[in-house]
Amino acid sequence: MSKTRSEVLNESQKKGVVAAATTGAAVAAGVLVAPVAGALLALPAAYFGYKWWKHRSENGIRF
Numbered sequence: 001m002s003k004t005r006s007e008v009l010n011e012s013q014k015k016g017v018v019a020a021a022t023t024g025a026a027v028a029a030g031v032l033v034a035p036v037a038g039a040l041l042a043l044p045a046a047y048f049g050y051k052w053w054k055h056r057s058e059n060g061i062r063f
Contacts, residue, residue, distance in 0.1 A: 008059045015052040022048050 003011075022045040030038020056063060 012056055015055055019048040019052045
């Protein structure tokens with residue numbers, strides 16, 4: 001059973017929020033703690049950003 005368009009959009013929004021939150025945490029850690037901490041936290045941010053980008057492209061959602 002496939003998902004409805006609104007379910008796909010809601011899932012995309014959730015993935016976007018996670019990606020934005022991890023990116024914000026990486027930037028904050030890089031500024032407040034140390035550049036090394038920011039670089040380490042940038043890895044999960046890049047992963048979640050990629051997952052969000054891929055989800056949107058697979059489902060035909062415009063950027």
